[in-house]
Amino acid sequence: MSVAVSQLAELATRWSAALERQLPAAQRLREQLHAAPRLSGHEHDVTERLTRELDGVVRLQPVADAGAIGRVGPRGPAVMLRAELDALPVAELTGARFAAAGGVMHACGHDVHQAALTALLRASVGLDLPVGVVALLQPREEAYPSGALDILRDGVLQQHEVAHVIAAHVHPGVPVGAVAVGGGFINAAADEIEVRLAGRGGHGGYPHEGADTVAAIAHIATAIPEVVRRAVSPLNPAIISVGTLTAGDGAANVLPAEARLLATMRTTDPADREPLFEAVRAMAEGMAAAFGTRAEVERVEGEPVLVNDVGLAQGADDWLARLGVDGAQPMRSLGADDFSYFSDAVPSLMLFVGVETAGESPQPALHHPRFLPGDEAVGAVAHALLAGYLAAAERVLGIPHHRGEPAGSQGTAS
Ligand SMILES: [Zn+2]
Incomplete structure (x- = not known):
């Protein structure tokens, strides 16, 4: 049993190293995505762009009109990793070199999420994944009708044998370098x-x-x-x-x-x-x-309560520690995210990745015209997704969770 844990730990090390090599390109991709935001329901060319980036990595099929879904790794129960595609009707005031013009802006960090998922998938090439990954590029998170609800109603979870869904969201209430994971109610x-x-x-x-x-x-x-x-x-x-x-x-x-x-x-x-x-x-x-x-x-009726699975939250917390990422106080709010449709359907996990900056220019709230996570957020979100995948893979493989076991430890076969 601990043999399987050590195999996962080895996978974590190799995947994380491959991810580091993908980050420079992913950060450039994030800037390009940021410069060309699309409103909810109009994300078709974002999906096209990401499909090109993932050519040879994962074969993506259309889902929920503007979205796409694809699978890598072995058959059987899989872990879905979700990135949202849409931007907001906000006139950008960040002053960034890659700022968007035209009154539409990635003010919720979805550009970062897309680049992070792309980097993580590209980094998975050549790795022997023990549990399949279903990559979801989800349209219409910010507006009705919800993209997540459409995907659920289309029977996508059953079709791909999705056992768990993982998402990571940048958050200005969590310090840079830290990831907040908590079990139980997360959003209202x-x-x-x-x-x-x-x-x-x-x-x-x-x-x-x-x-x-x-x-x-x-x-x-x-x-x-x-x-x-x-x-x-x-x-x-x-x-x-x-x-x-x-x-x-x-x-x-x-x-x-x-x-x-x-x-x-x-x-x-x-x-x-x-x-x-x-x-x-x-x-x-x-x-x-x-x-x-x-x-x-x-x-x-809108979104249901977003509930993080307690076991997945503990598992991800431990994997984050093994990957060298700091924990933070769980984020709970009466905000809403349509990820809750997934967490309502299967045990799932939403992680919050720190983009808080202190000092003279503190990071403003999500949806603010000056909201702008730094470059490092791309790698941080990718690592959060990786930790979520590892925790979910443990669950799928039936590996009992060992709290705090260090990365690469061999353990004793029993
Ligand atoms: Zn968002």
């Missing part, structure tokens, strides 16, 4: 709530003759935090934020007959999702009735 489920109110319009001087949707929608908006407090245990992070509130047409003295509220609902325990929405619905309907108006409340 993200649903949208829409409340449409219908009342009776009227004159602002005679509100008693109308049914005032402005007062009703305002009360509903301010009551929402109280509903969260009453419907969800304070030990389970949950939040509802109102992002849009519309009523009226610009007049001061006209009471509008309609109003609309849009909110995002974030929950971290799958069991809270339905009851919280139902509590909002009940409150909104009751509140609307109290004001003589009528509420229609709808939920648009």
Whole structure:
């Protein structure tokens, strides 16, 4: 058994060394990808470019319209490694030599993820992989309809016998050189709530003759935090934020007959999702009735909770240590990532790669027009994916996890 662990450790050493040799080219590729960003659903030529880079390494087939998928290594249960393809409608302000023009920007680091996956796959040539790798170039992470959901619905996971899915995301909340891995909830489920109110319009001087949707929608908006407090245990992070509130047409003295509220609902325990929405619905309907108006409340279901498999997280942590990468506090947030569709389907792992810079120009938040990970992020993301693969391969091969065993140790056959 430990023989197999030592074989994996040897693979880790060789793969990591081959990866180092790929990095200069991968960093140049990252700059080119950064300079030519594409919005969600329009990533076709990014996929074409990466397909050329991976010619002779992996045969890629189209998936989810603009994406691609391919497999290397032996048959049987495989580990999927995912890189997202899309950029954001953000006007870049980084001032980088390879900055994008035209109001579209890789402000979420997906350029880094693509270059890292490419480098890791190129570095795998000639290695005897014990468990297959399924490379996924995923479109539409940033927008609906989700690319991950399409891929799942297409039956891609079954078709390629995907046992585990691994992804790594750059993060400004983690120090450069470190990777944060944690088991359990990582990102929230993200649903949208829409409340449409219908009342009776009227004159602002005679509100008693109308049914005032402005007062009703305002009360509903301010009551929402109280509903969260009453419907969800304070030990389970949950939040509802109102992002849009519309009523009226610009007049001061006209009471509008309609109003609309849009909110995002974030929950971290799958069991809270339905009851919280139902509590909002009940409150909104009751509140609307109290004001003589009528509420229609709808939920648009978004991503499920992103849960990291605890065993994979421990395994990856140990492999990172063996590869010489520092650990960091697990990242958890009420943000959302459609990787959660994968983690909902099979035990999976999302790692966060540090791109925090301190000092005079601190790294801004993801999606900020000045967000720009350094060159070193490409190798760091690739190593995080490698650690995730090794942890998942251990699981597929049925190797019991040995915490903290040093790289290359022979162990004793037993
Ligand atoms: Zn992202």
